[in-house]
Amino acid sequence: MRVLAAVLLLLLTACTSSTPPVRLTVLASTELADLGPVLAELKKATGIELAVEHRGTVEASRSLDGFDLAWLSTTRFLRLRGAEPELATSVMTSPVVLGVKRSKRAVLGERPTWADVADRAALGQFRYGMADPRVSGGGMAALIGVATAAAGTGAPLRPEDVSCDRLQGFLAGRAFDVPDPVGEFTRRSDVDGLVAHESELLSLNASLPEPLEIVYPRDGIVLSDYPLMLLKPEHRAVYDRVVEWLRAPAAQQMIADRTWRRPVEPSVRRNEKLRADLGTALYFPDSSEVIDRLLLFHDRAGDGRQVVFVLDYSTSMRGPRLAGLREAFASLNGFDRFYVGETVTIIRFAGTVLEERSITVRGREDLDALLAVVASEDLRDNTAIWAALERGLQLARGETAVVLMTDGENNAGPSVDEFLRVGRGEVPVYPIRFGEASTAELDRVAQASGGRLVEAGAKPLLEAVREIRGCR
Amino acid sequence: MREPEFKVVDPRRRFLLWFVPPLAVFVSGLVVLLVSGHVTGPFRSVTVVRALFASKRDFFQDEQVKRILMARGYQVHVTPVGSRDLANKPDLDSYHFVFPSGHVANEQVKSRRAGKHVVPYRPFFTPVVLATFREYAEALVKAGAATRNGDLYYDLKMDEFKKLSDDRKRWRDYGLANENRITVQSPDPCKAYSGATLVGFFATAFGDEPPQTVEAAEKLAREVKPYVDAQGQAGDDMAPKYFVPEGRTHAVIAVIYEHQYIAYQLRQKSVDTERVLLYPEKQHQSTPELISFTPEGDRIGELMMNDPDLRRRAVELGFHSLGWNGETGADFGTYIASRGLPEPPAGAKGRVELPRAELFERMLDVVGECK
Numbered sequence: 001m002r003v004l005a006a007v008l009l010l011l012l013t014a015c016t017s018s019t020p021p022v023r024l025t026v027l028a029s030t031e032l033a034d035l036g037p038v039l040a041e042l043k044k045a046t047g048i049e050l051a052v053e054h055r056g057t058v059e060a061s062r063s064l065d066g067f068d069l070a071w072l073s074t075t076r077f078l079r080l081r082g083a084e085p086e087l088a089t090s091v092m093t094s095p096v097v098l099g100v101k102r103s104k105r106a107v108l109g110e111r112p113t114w115a116d117v118a119d120r121a122a123l124g125q126f127r128y129g130m131a132d133p134r135v136s137g138g139g140m141a142a143l144i145g146v147a148t149a150a151a152g153t154g155a156p157l158r159p160e161d162v163s164c165d166r167l168q169g170f171l172a173g174r175a176f177d178v179p180d181p182v183g184e185f186t187r188r189s190d191v192d193g194l195v196a197h198e199s200e201l202l203s204l205n206a207s208l209p210e211p212l213e214i215v216y217p218r219d220g221i222v223l224s225d226y227p228l229m230l231l232k233p234e235h236r237a238v239y240d241r242v243v244e245w246l247r248a249p250a251a252q253q254m255i256a257d258r259t260w261r262r263p264v265e266p267s268v269r270r271n272e273k274l275r276a277d278l279g280t281a282l283y284f285p286d287s288s289e290v291i292d293r294l295l296l297f298h299d300r301a302g303d304g305r306q307v308v309f310v311l312d313y314s315t316s317m318r319g320p321r322l323a324g325l326r327e328a329f330a331s332l333n334g335f336d337r338f339y340v341g342e343t344v345t346i347i348r349f350a351g352t353v354l355e356e357r358s359i360t361v362r363g364r365e366d367l368d369a370l371l372a373v374v375a376s377e378d379l380r381d382n383t384a385i386w387a388a389l390e391r392g393l394q395l396a397r398g399e400t401a402v403v404l405m406t407d408g409e410n411n412a413g414p415s416v417d418e419f420l421r422v423g424r425g426e427v428p429v430y431p432i433r434f435g436e437a438s439t440a441e442l443d444r445v446a447q448a449s450g451g452r453l454v455e456a457g458a459k460p461l462l463e464a465v466r467e468i469r470g471c472r
Numbered sequence: 473m474r475e476p477e478f479k480v481v482d483p484r485r486r487f488l489l490w491f492v493p494p495l496a497v498f499v500s501g502l503v504v505l506l507v508s509g510h511v512t513g514p515f516r517s518v519t520v521v522r523a524l525f526a527s528k529r530d531f532f533q534d535e536q537v538k539r540i541l542m543a544r545g546y547q548v549h550v551t552p553v554g555s556r557d558l559a560n561k562p563d564l565d566s567y568h569f570v571f572p573s574g575h576v577a578n579e580q581v582k583s584r585r586a587g588k589h590v591v592p593y594r595p596f597f598t599p600v601v602l603a604t605f606r607e608y609a610e611a612l613v614k615a616g617a618a619t620r621n622g623d624l625y626y627d628l629k630m631d632e633f634k635k636l637s638d639d640r641k642r643w644r645d646y647g648l649a650n651e652n653r654i655t656v657q658s659p660d661p662c663k664a665y666s667g668a669t670l671v672g673f674f675a676t677a678f679g680d681e682p683p684q685t686v687e688a689a690e691k692l693a694r695e696v697k698p699y700v701d702a703q704g705q706a707g708d709d710m711a712p713k714y715f716v717p718e719g720r721t722h723a724v725i726a727v728i729y730e731h732q733y734i735a736y737q738l739r740q741k742s743v744d745t746e747r748v749l750l751y752p753e754k755q756h757q758s759t760p761e762l763i764s765f766t767p768e769g770d771r772i773g774e775l776m777m778n779d780p781d782l783r784r785r786a787v788e789l790g791f792h793s794l795g796w797n798g799e800t801g802a803d804f805g806t807y808i809a810s811r812g813l814p815e816p817p818a819g820a821k822g823r824v825e826l827p828r829a830e831l832f833e834r835m836l837d838v839v840g841e842c843k
Binding site for chain 2: 075076079080082086087088090093095149152153154155156157218219220221223225227236262263264266270275278279280281282283284285286
């Protein structure tokens with residue numbers, strides 16, 4: 001009888017241990033729409049239904065109100081606002097990388113960096129699509145990645161690293177940034193590549209007749225780690241069960257096989273494509289100001305910027321100084337390159353303006369034409385710095401920065417006082433000082449215009465030009 | 473001729489024939505379950521004990537630990553939380569026990585429980601380590617900041633390491649294909665004990681004497697801050713990500729606990745010689761305290777100190793065991809040696825002397841700009 005009672009008891013407990021169905025609301029990143037089949041299995045196995053609403057990670061990170069759970073590509077944007085939920089468990093990872101059409105792959109060179117991508121984009125040789133960084137975590141990760149690589153400090157971006165905007169060349173190659181970049185990419189034929197999560201690119205490849213080649217930029221990537229977050233503590237028990245199920249080998253395998261994300265469970269067998277070495281990750285900035293500035297420059301990109309070079313061709317520049325100037329022009333590449341859509345104006349001067357030339361860049365030929373102007377051997381006596389600068393400012397149209405290079409004292413035309421007496425508007429002037437040029441005068445003009453004086457003697461000229469390239 | 477026989481079947485026997493085989497299967501199954509400690513449900517009351525945990529939750533989430541505790545009549549319901557968050561949780565009193573990772577949180581919890589039931593148990597300890605990969609450790613050797621100590625371990629000179637940071641050295645300067653500056657990545661020092669320990673490690677590069685006043689603590693914290701900030705936004709628990717194939721991409725030097733590493737190595741078929749540990753010459757040992765608030769909590773604490781199965785499992789999970797009087801057990805070294813792992817260094821220059829809890833707390837607030 002005792003045994004029978006035990007049997008009955010066991011049967012009873014077995015029956016009652018099956019839980020009633022549970023339904024939780026989840027705010028998830030847009031790209032997680034592909035998790036449908038996995039969530040169906042979750043429901044089958046645990047009775048827990050996740051009702052998912054999708055939004056871009058950046059947008060979603062502004063407010064998680066009203067949801068039981070959140071499942072975004074990262075908690076980093078929440079953390080910047082100090083709004084990170086207490087419990088977050090990474091479920092899978094995927095890096096933000098570049099997918100490139102096979103026909104265009106050679107343009108980027110072997111093992112390219114973001115700087116190489118920016119270089120080709122600036123030349124109009126590579127056009128890509130990306131997700132809108134104002135909305136999407138993938139788009140913002142790409143922007144942070146490129147900006148960190150562009151700053152070249154090997155350190156997390158600080159607000160001042162973004163102040164000299166070096167993204168314009170990269171952004172010149174952007175064919176679109178939209179909330180659904182994968183969809184847009186498949187609709188268009190004039191785009192060479194796509195910046196997106198590895199998972200999105202590998203999934204897209206499954207449906208493309210000619211799959212994209214995945215490029216992991218050598219100077220570093222940003223990795224998304226897809227944490228599942230508990231927003232309402234009363235759902236703790238259900239959350240624990242969901243996390244346990246998702247992190248168990250079976251679900252991890254399903255995630256890897258069906259959604260091309262990398263499992264966080266080391267024992268799961270991976271498809272060869274998910275074994276590619278990701279290389280280095282870039283440090284993530286710890287300041288929301290950096291994000292704001294990135295968006296500012298992102299929004300400003302592509303509206304016909306201009307840079308005016310006012311170059312001293314007086315006889316004292318002959319020899320190493322002029323050679324250095326020419327070399328600096330010839331060596332501008334990567335993030336510093338003149339880019340498609342940018343207008344470059346060169347004014348050569350001595351006692352008067354010797355030559356002025358404006359070119360809106362369309363391709364490599366235009367850059368050659370600029371180099372030809374700088375290659376001129378036409379050097380004359382006297383130095384009319386302020387008259388030439390005045391001419392440079394007259395040629396400024398809209399968003400412009402003026403770079404003034406000189407090595408001498410002003411001995412013709414108006415004096416600096418006369419020059420400064422007239423209001424000069426908003427155009428910043430960046431003087432690069434060589435030799436005997438007056439530090440005090442150049443600095444005054446730089447300060448008055450909102451620009452900055454750069455000493456050519458303190459560092460190679462190329463570095464000095466790079467430093468102010470694109471600054472405004 | 474023989475008379476036809478009537479076969480009379482005993483109905484009791486028929487019932488037994490039908491009933492005994494499945495019953496045997498059932499009873500033997502039940503015995504197996506009982507012995508393994510899985511199902512005691514209907515026969516024995518199980519006490520559910522609610523606990524708050526920092527990084528040591530992996531211990532109570534281990535299947536064997538759960539089984540052993542279940543066999544003793546306990547089920548521990550774990551709520552994970554960062555060590556520093558733990559001490560500040562508003563509903564602290566609603567748990568049976570808590571298990572923070574280090575002394576600051578331990579002290580805070582005890583002071584919050586002043587006048588109430590509060591009994592500490594210290595079953596084991598584990599050093600805080602900097603986990604890295606072979607080529608990065610060798611780069612640090614090249615840079616003069618580390619020396620090899622056996623197959624899997626390196627001693628790290630924090631003052632030399634700090635200099636690499638001062639000189640803005642990058643990994644590429646030592647022959648690696650990595651443009652990043654040399655730095656350590658850790659969890660947020662405001663939230664996690666291992667992150668806080670990184671502050672302590674860097675502090676040793678500025679002198680041996682822990683600060684004695686608030687002013688001195690704040691000054692030291694301001695000196696240490698740039699080295700911790702160098703990583704950008706701090707991460708969360710670093711250990712799980714260190715062990716995946718993308719570990720190098722998550723962080724090339726990550727602050728974790730030694731037990732996480734030892735447990736990982738013990739799970740491998742053969743020793744992973746790619747993943748290696750850096751031990752700052754002055755080590756810091758995290759001695760988590762199980763702080764009990766109730767008799768149920770006391771019982772778990774006593775089991776942790778006395779139960780041979782739990783003690784053995786703790787060592788298998790990579791912890792150094794401690795006795796009632798704080799003496800170190802020999803079982804850790806013996807056990808990992810038997811599994812082919814070398815014994816980790818004990819600290820060439822002793823231990824990091826952390827300042828008093830409230831001063832250290834102040835340092836963390838300054839370094840982490842904790843809200």
